[in-house]
Amino acid sequence: MFAYILRRVLYAIPILIGVNLITFALFFMVNSPDDMARMQLGVKRVTPEAIQQWKAERGYDKPLFLNETSAGVAQITDTIFYSKSLTLFAGEFGRSEDGREIGREIRERMGPSLAIAIPTFLVGLGLTVSLSLFLVLFRGTWLDRTGVVLCVGLMSISSLFFIIGGQFIFARMLQLVPISGYESNPLVAWHFLILPVTVAVVAGIGSSTRWYRTLFLEEIGKDYVRTARAKGLSDTAVLFRHVLRNGLIPILTGVVVVIPTLFMGSLLIESFFGIPGLGSYTIDAIAAQDFAVVRAMVFLGSGLYLLGLILTDLSYTLVDPRIRLK
Amino acid sequence: MTIHALFSTLSQSLWVWLATDVLLWLLFVLFLFSVVVIVRSPLQRAVWQKVFRQRLAVVSTVLLAIAACFALLDSIHLREPLPRLTPEASVRYSVEVNSVLDLILTDLRKNHEKTYSAPLAVNLAALEPVTVSMPDGAVEVRREAPRLKVAGSIFPPGPVNDTTYWLDVLQRVSFGALGGALLFALLWLGCLMARRVLTSNPQSNRVAWRWVGLTLGVVFITGGVFTGLSTNFHVFGTDKVGQDVLYQVLKSLRTALVIGLVPTLVTLPLGIALGLSAGYFRGKVDDVIQYIYTTVSAVPGVLLIAASVLSIQVMIDNHPEWFATAVERGDIRLLALCIILGMTSWTGIARLLRGEALKMREYDYVQAARAFGVGAGQILLRHVLPNVFPIILITLVMEFSSLVLAEAVLSYIGIGVDPTMFSFGLMINNARMELSRDPVVWWSLTAAFLFMVILVLAANLLADAVRDALDPRSEGQS
Numbered sequence: 050m051f052a053y054i055l056r057r058v059l060y061a062i063p064i065l066i067g068v069n070l071i072t073f074a075l076f077f078m079v080n081s082p083d084d085m086a087r088m089q090l091g092v093k094r095v096t097p098e099a100i101q102q103w104k105a106e107r108g109y110d111k112p113l114f115l116n117e118t119s120a121g122v123a124q125i126t127d128t129i130f131y132s133k134s135l136t137l138f139a140g141e142f143g144r145s146e147d148g149r150e151i152g153r154e155i156r157e158r159m160g161p162s163l164a165i166a167i168p169t170f171l172v173g174l175g176l177t178v179s180l181s182l183f184l185v186l187f188r189g190t191w192l193d194r195t196g197v198v199l200c201v202g203l204m205s206i207s208s209l210f211f212i213i214g215g216q217f218i219f220a221r222m223l224q225l226v227p228i229s230g231y232e233s234n235p236l237v238a239w240h241f242l243i244l245p246v247t248v249a250v251v252a253g254i255g256s257s258t259r260w261y262r263t264l265f266l267e268e269i270g271k272d273y274v275r276t277a278r279a280k281g282l283s284d285t286a287v288l289f290r291h292v293l294r295n296g297l298i299p300i301l302t303g304v305v306v307v308i309p310t311l312f313m314g315s316l317l318i319e320s321f322f323g324i325p326g327l328g329s330y331t332i333d334a335i336a337a338q339d340f341a342v343v344r345a346m347v348f349l350g351s352g353l354y355l356l357g358l359i360l361t362d363l364s365y366t367l368v369d370p371r372i373r374l375k
Numbered sequence: 376m377t378i379h380a381l382f383s384t385l386s387q388s389l390w391v392w393l394a395t396d397v398l399l400w401l402l403f404v405l406f407l408f409s410v411v412v413i414v415r416s417p418l419q420r421a422v423w424q425k426v427f428r429q430r431l432a433v434v435s436t437v438l439l440a441i442a443a444c445f446a447l448l449d450s451i452h453l454r455e456p457l458p459r460l461t462p463e464a465s466v467r468y469s470v471e472v473n474s475v476l477d478l479i480l481t482d483l484r485k486n487h488e489k490t491y492s493a494p495l496a497v498n499l500a501a502l503e504p505v506t507v508s509m510p511d512g513a514v515e516v517r518r519e520a521p522r523l524k525v526a527g528s529i530f531p532p533g534p535v536n537d538t539t540y541w542l543d544v545l546q547r548v549s550f551g552a553l554g555g556a557l558l559f560a561l562l563w564l565g566c567l568m569a570r571r572v573l574t575s576n577p578q579s580n581r582v583a584w585r586w587v588g589l590t591l592g593v594v595f596i597t598g599g600v601f602t603g604l605s606t607n608f609h610v611f612g613t614d615k616v617g618q619d620v621l622y623q624v625l626k627s628l629r630t631a632l633v634i635g636l637v638p639t640l641v642t643l644p645l646g647i648a649l650g651l652s653a654g655y656f657r658g659k660v661d662d663v664i665q666y667i668y669t670t671v672s673a674v675p676g677v678l679l680i681a682a683s684v685l686s687i688q689v690m691i692d693n694h695p696e697w698f699a700t701a702v703e704r705g706d707i708r709l710l711a712l713c714i715i716l717g718m719t720s721w722t723g724i725a726r727l728l729r730g731e732a733l734k735m736r737e738y739d740y741v742q743a744a745r746a747f748g749v750g751a752g753q754i755l756l757r758h759v760l761p762n763v764f765p766i767i768l769i770t771l772v773m774e775f776s777s778l779v780l781a782e783a784v785l786s787y788i789g790i791g792v793d794p795t796m797f798s799f800g801l802m803i804n805n806a807r808m809e810l811s812r813d814p815v816v817w818w819s820l821t822a823a824f825l826f827m828v829i830l831v832l833a834a835n836l837l838a839d840a841v842r843d844a845l846d847p848r849s850e851g852q853s
Contacts, residue, residue, distance in 0.1 A: 067670035075682045084689045201839065205776065205832035207783045209803050210824055217810050316677060317784060335681045336789055343682055350675035358669075 057362065061355040068351040069137065073130060076340050082109035085340060142345035146337060151345045155327065161231055162314030162326030164242060169249040169318075170311060174304060177254060178297075181261035186288060188266065197262070203255030212321045215248040229323035245322040249315060265296045298368050305364045309353040313346070381478055388453035389468040393706040395633045395713070396450040402636050403447060425844040432840030433583045435833035437590040442628050442830055449476040449629040452702070472702035476629075480622055483605060486525040488617035491809075494818050495544065495608045497527030497535050526608045547603040555599020559592050612818035614805065624822045626797035631830060633709060634716070634782040634792075635775040641717025642774070646724035647767065651755050653725070654732025664729070668722040676719050677788070680712075684790040687711045705793035712785075712792065716778060724770050731763045765845035772838035776831045783827070799827045 086103040103109075136143070142151035184196045220228035226244045268274070269292055277287045314328030323329070327346070334342035413419040426432050453475075454468040477484055491500040498520040507515050527535060530543075601621065604610050611620035653664035691697075691704060698704040735741055736759075744754050779799075785791035786800025794801060802823040809816035 064666065064670050064673055067666070068674050071670070071674060071679075072682065075679075075686055084693065201835045202828075202832060205828050205835050206824075207780050207799075207803070207827060207831075209783050209787060210820075213803070213807055213810065213820065221810070310675075313675065316788070331678065332788055335678075335685070338685055340682075340685075343678060343685075347674055347678045347682070350678060351673035354673045354675070 054359065054363070057359045061359065064355060065138070065348075065352060068348065072344055072347050076344055077130075085109070137345065137348045142348075143341050145334070145342045146339045151342055154330065155345070155349065158314075158325055158327045158330050159312055160233070160326075161324050162312060162319065162328060164238060165245055165249070165318060165324055165326065166311040166314060168242065168246045169253075169315075170304075170307070172246065173250045173253050173257070176250060177257040177261055178300065180254070180258045181265060182288065182293065184258070184262050185265040185269065185292070186285070188269075197259060200255040200259040200262075203251075204259070205255075206252075208252040208317060211248050211252040212317060215244060215251075216321065219244055229321065231322075231324045241322070241324075245318045245324065249318050261296070261300055264299050265292055268292045268296045271295075298365075301368055302361050302364055305361045306354070306357040308360065309356040310350065312353055313350050381475075384455060384478060385453065385475070388455050391452040391454055391472050391700075391703075393450075393452055393472075393703060394710045395637060395706055396452060398637050398640060398710075398713075399446065399450045399629075399633060402640070403443070422845060426840050428583055429840045429843070430583050430586045431836045432844075433586040434590045435837040435840070437587055437594070438829060438833040439837065441594055442632060442833075445476060445625055446629040446632040448479070449474045449626065451475045454700075470700050472700050474629075476625065480625065483619045483622040486609075486619065488523050488525060488609070488613045490613070490615055490617050491812075491816050492523055492526065492609060492613045492617070493814075494610060494612040494620075495526075495604065496612065497523055497530065497540065497608075499523060500612075500814060500816065529607060543607065544604070547607060548600050549603075551599040551601070551603020552596050553599070554603065555595040555597070556592070558599070559595035562595075563588055563591070611822040612816075614819055615809075620819050620822050623797050623802060623819075624826045627799045627802060627823070627826070628830070630709070630792055630796060630798040631779045631782065631827070634713060634798075635778045635834075637710070637713040638717035638720060638778060639771055639774065641714055642721040642724060643767070643771075645717075645721040647728060647760070649721075650725035650728030651732045651759060651763075654729040654734075655736050655751065655755060655759065657733070661729075664725070668725050671719065672722040674719075677785075679719055680715050680785060681788070681790045683715045683718075684708075684712060684785075687715075701795055705796045708793045709796065716781070720774060720778070724767065724774075727766060727770065728763055731766060732759055735759050735762065765841075769838055769842045769845065772834055772841060776834040776838070779827070779831055779834070799823045 082104050083100055086100040086109075090099055090103060142155065145151050145154070180196075184193050187193050187196075216228055219225050227241060229241075231241050232238050269288075273295075274287055274291060277291055278284075282290075312327065313331075314324075314326040316328040316332055318324070319326045319328035320332045330342065331346050333339075334346070413423055427436070451474055452472050454470070454472055457467045457469055459466065489499060489501075492498070493500050499522075501520065502518040503521050504516050505519050505521060507517055509515055522532065522535075527540075530539065601610050605619075605621065609619050609621070611624065613619055614623065649664045649668070653661045687708065691708060695704075698707065732755075741754060741758055744758055749757075782791055782798060783800035783803055786798055787804050791800050792798045802819055806816070806820035806823065809819060
């Protein structure tokens with residue numbers, strides 16, 4: 050077990066290096082630091098000196114991979130690649146354009162992100178699993194068919210419409226909840242959280258319900274279900290005692306991948322509802338063309354995704370005793 | 376614009392082939408080619424008849440085909456000639472790039488109002504100070520919604536009588552509907568005659584033709600009503616700068632289709648080549664390819680797209696000399712966006728095909744081919760690829776709808792299409808602010824919502840129907 054985990058973690062390292070190289074290529078080779086400086090400084094203030102100073106302040110004035118003017122180890126360490134890209138592995142994210150420390154910003158914004166993401170995840174999972182079981186219980190009837198068509202309909206609506214519509218109806222017209230904002234005090238926070246969480250859950254219902262329904266239907270066609278039915282178990286008993294448990298295996302492993310990325314927050318929900326989480330941080334960074342933040346978020350996101358992959362493999366062994374790690 | 380004027384403009388203009396125009400037409404030619412292949416092979420024909428026996432599949436296909444017609448008409452661009460200053464001066468062309476669709480919709484395009492106006496309104500949706508002279512000679516300034524410049528201009532100035540207004544609307548609706556119905560009847564009659572002549576045995580054709588007719592009928596009548604109303608009103612109102620919303624929505628169809636289809640030109644070669652060879656060759660090849668796609672899918676998609684789009688934007692901004700017109704600049708950005716979307720979305724199809732190839736390489740017919748000494752390339756091309764074709768097709772149709780939805784999100788974040796273009800995402804993004812105005816400006820959002828949902832829903836339903844018919848595993852499930 051331990052050896053397996055270790056091997057998976059070791060396997061993640063070359064992938065992170067690959068991600069690192071991709072982002073490095075995008076940020077420093079497609080766009081030279083000169084271009085970045087020109088963009089950040091604006092048209093009016095661009096002079097060769099200003100660009101030089103901007104680069105020097107941020108440490109972008111070094112060569113990309115190999116510094117021939119230095120000696121010894123510094124030939125490699127005194128480069129942009131080493132100082133900007135490799136240090137990400139040590140968790141040093143550097144500073145954003147406005148001079149704040151990105152690492153601290155990430156730690157502070159994780160809480161609000163999770164306050165949205167965890168309820169959304171749990172409520173969404175429970176609701177979609179129940180709904181899909183409901184559809185499977187009534188499979189082949191008009192209820193099932195309408196349900197599937199409704200799911201496809203929900204899938205076809207852009208989440209932007211759910212957000213805009215939800216804000217308009219519940220916050221502006223009915224004035225039940227504030228339109229946006231956040232409060233860290235948990236007694237008040239639910240006021241701000243209830244609408245974004247509901248909108249996020251509704252926006253995700255369609256595709257997951259339909260997918261889970263297919264998984265359950267696949268399970269229902271198997272031999273053990275026929276056996277259970279043959280020995281006289283009722284339809285509901287088969288469904289809840291056998292099909293649900295076996296169907297949960299692919300569902301669980303499918304959602305485990307998502308759990309670590311919950312930290313990243315939801316881009317749209319957070320920015321529309323003014324939640325100071327990592328999602329809105331990312332959007333603001335993109336809008337301000339703050340490459341340092343975007344780079345840090347890419348690295349963080351891919352690291353969490355790889356963690357999710359490892360957790361998925363582990364969860365297989367926990368829920369399905371037939372699978373053993375080698 | 377009359378048909379004669381349209382053709383004379385077409386013959387005198389400078390044709391501009393934008394990159395996405397060429398690609399969209401290329402895709403259309405590929406589509407026609409595959410239709411010919413399918414019709415010629417009896418096996419394929421049987422499969423597709425199974426698809427089109429389903430009502431929803433037929434309705435969706437007709438709707439998608441109509442959207443494609445608009446997009447294709449919108450993909451022939453030209454620059455109109457400027458009037459010559461002296462008879463012997465050489466011809467110069469306008470910097471404004473228009474498409475054939477623009478020329479057909481000249482009235483919609485050029486009839487600007489001052490600012491917002493509601494659907495079918497004759498007054499502006501904003502108050503303006505108006506000087507009114509009283510009977511006793513005094514002058515008073517009031518704030519009221521003035522009459523529109525274009526819409527309702529046949530009515531006499533001053534407030535419009537309700538009866539006159541509704542009679543006019545009713546008249547235009549009925550004439551439009553009648554015209555649409557007539558056009559449809561002619562077309563349908565022609566099709567029936569052609570079918571009588573072409574097919575010897577009408578019973579063998581089990582496609583739900585009745586539903587083709589029904590959908591086309593509804594679309595033609597709706598189109599007729601819109602055309603009828605457009606002669607005097609703005610069907611979906613106007614936006615902030617007074618542009619007709621119906622025109623914007625129709626223009627957005629092309630952007631949506633380009634975003635939904637062009638990335639497949641990148642996804643398909645990458646996904647098929649890498650996925651199949653990873654599964655078929657296994658070993659080292661598999662390791663390398665798996666490494667590549669795990670790395671690409673590990674990077675959060677939105678951030679990768681953001682980084683690439685920002686980089687390309689910098690490149691475009693630094694080289695203004697590459698582009699003759701603003702439209703060409705917007706088009707290159709759109710093309711870049713499509714390529715990036717393709718580069719980030721090939722991993723799904725590659726993973727699927729790898730699994731299929733792993734399974735298929737153990738099948739008897741593949742083993743037999745290998746035993747006969749057939750090369751790996753030949754086996755993949757002749758024995759594996761045709762059998763994974765249904766999976767590829769289903770993924771593509773599903774990809775289409777997710778890409779169209781993604782465009783809206785990306786345009787909201789500001790890394791989508793160029794702001795000078797028309798797209799559903801940009802319309803939604805603008806409409807967000809309009810909802811907080813008083814009176815509420817709801818029509819842009821509603822129009823974008825309607826057209827986008829119809830487009831995506833049609834694609835989703837078609838994907839479902841194709842899966843039911845083509846994928847043997849889903850047999851007897853739903």
